[in-house]
Amino acid sequence: MSRIGQTFTALKAHNKKALIPFITAGDPGKGLTVPLMHVLVEAGADIIELGVPFSDPMADGPVIQRASERALANKVGLKDVLAMTAEFRKTNTTTPVVLMGYANPVEHMGYETFALAAKAAGVDGVLTVDIPPEESAGMSDVFKAHGLDPIFLLSPTTPESRVEQVAAVAGGFIYYVSLKGVTGSANLDMDEVAQKLAMIRKHCDLPVGVGFGIRDATTAEAVARIADAVVVGSRIVSEIETAPEGECVNRVKQLVAELRRGVDAASK
């Protein structure tokens, strides 16, 4: 079983839900990513989602776009992200790391070369947001052959007929994008999300994480009641962006600890 699978199994045994924070690698500085990853774990992260910077983040809102631009200004590319993961793995061998990004940097490196390097660095799952299952045949097989979980998105606009198709190629967990729109959007309708999750679970055995629109302990708790995992991105990246110099790691620690309390409150 993959590290992601083991994590969900262990959480389930303790009647707990997963917290999956997202940060963009290289933001705000090249040297801060590994310390931030460790702090995410200390504050209660079960899985880390590490954003791979891309010049044209089409599916992201302004907050994560700016993080990507800062990381690119710091000259952070896919190879650096793999090196950061390897550095993190020197002292943490249990927390799964999922890379999240766009197709082109991975395509450019080549699926096979990337998969080998990612596995060696200690990456557990890969989410390329602009590769839907229809275009994933070459990619998913290579990832699976190297023991990487290919993570896929489902959205409010996904028809029931497609869920099975996505489930057939997906590994690790399903990332349900709870809102239409780009990352960082507002307003979450819990009843609608709950209905969608019930439909997804009919066709898919993988754990389901919910992201988009989670900003505090209250929203984290509400989502944790219905999902297997709570994914938080823009809120954390925004904290990194606005933190005074030198304060960023501490601020993120406090925020993730608050989100953890929200997620755990759902299990009580």
Add this chain to the structure above:
Amino acid sequence: MKLTDLPDSRGHFGPYGGIFVAETLMAALEELRVEYDRARNDPAFIAEFEYELKHYVGRPSPVYHAKRLSEQYGGAQIYLKREDLNHTGAHKINNTIGQALLARRMGKKRVIAETGAGQHGVASATVAARYGMECVVYMGAEDVIRQAPNVFRMKLLGATVVPVSSGSRTLKDALNEAMRDWVTNVESTFYILGTAAGPHPYPMLVRDFQCVIGRECLTQMPELTGRQPDAVIACVGGGSNAIGIFHPYIPHETVRLIGVEAGGSGIASGKHAAPLSAGTPGVLHGFRSYLMQDENGQIIETHSVSAGLDYPGVGPEHSYLKDAGRAEYVAINDDEAMAAFHDLCRFEGIIPALESSHAVAQAKKLAPTMKTDQIILVNLSGRGDKDIDTVAKLSGIAL
């Protein structure tokens, strides 16, 4: 499979094209694919499209024998397909009418568009006014400054122009932002994509709407000259005017098809917008094609005197035609395009768009290598009124 049978059912032109978007857009693209499939087999839809092209756009656009220019350049006879004479001044309107009619069929009351030079934005604002739809146009902040007259035109036509300040603040960033709007408002909104690129079915449907250019030429050239041309030349940014004139000529194997990319300050300088001439395949904006990218797979900034060609990718069918050897792609740099711009002004009384001037410049290179009874057909994709500020500035003249 014949070259003209592409794309396949999932939008692939060989290894190029396809659908590379986030899950949220998959349903909308499927809806569009299904509706377009119905529309193109619906005689009423086709009849209305043709009626609009004739009575609103003013088609067919003429083919004109540029005799003085031909004499000047020496060698082959140069003919111009006058897309600059269309309503709104470029070929872009052919596509926006087609897509607006699709939007109406699908009950979408709001349309969005991206624009570089502003020609597609103007053409989108025009059809939105014509069919009574709300229109929002995304335009790179840099281009808003470079193409101020077109920004004002769009506003006169009732559109909202949103300057995009992310990334390189040009066409590619406008496209990113339009996609983000579409993801957010997918149920109410139709995205009028301006070139034969993007996720399937856009490259196919934009091509189909633009093929009216080449089909007219197939009839007009024999009427004028007794035969088809020896070479067809068109500029290539995203590549919609080029695919529109190339595609009907693909089966005519003796006709050379030459696409002209923006060479900017020269390919060797690295400051250009010529992915087919100097790029490698990759994935951007929903499709796989030749791209301008760095060693990490990041998209690099493009440079061209012409905002409409300032794009790091190219429509997937052009990538396929390049690999298949059916079309050739060359680059013309800024200086060569400017010289051709002035040539056409002085010798023919036609002020061409800077985009189209790249195609004229390639004719200038090619014609002297050919015989005087040979024929070059140049797609004059747009008129140059929008560019006079840029030209004045480059000539050191304050207007």
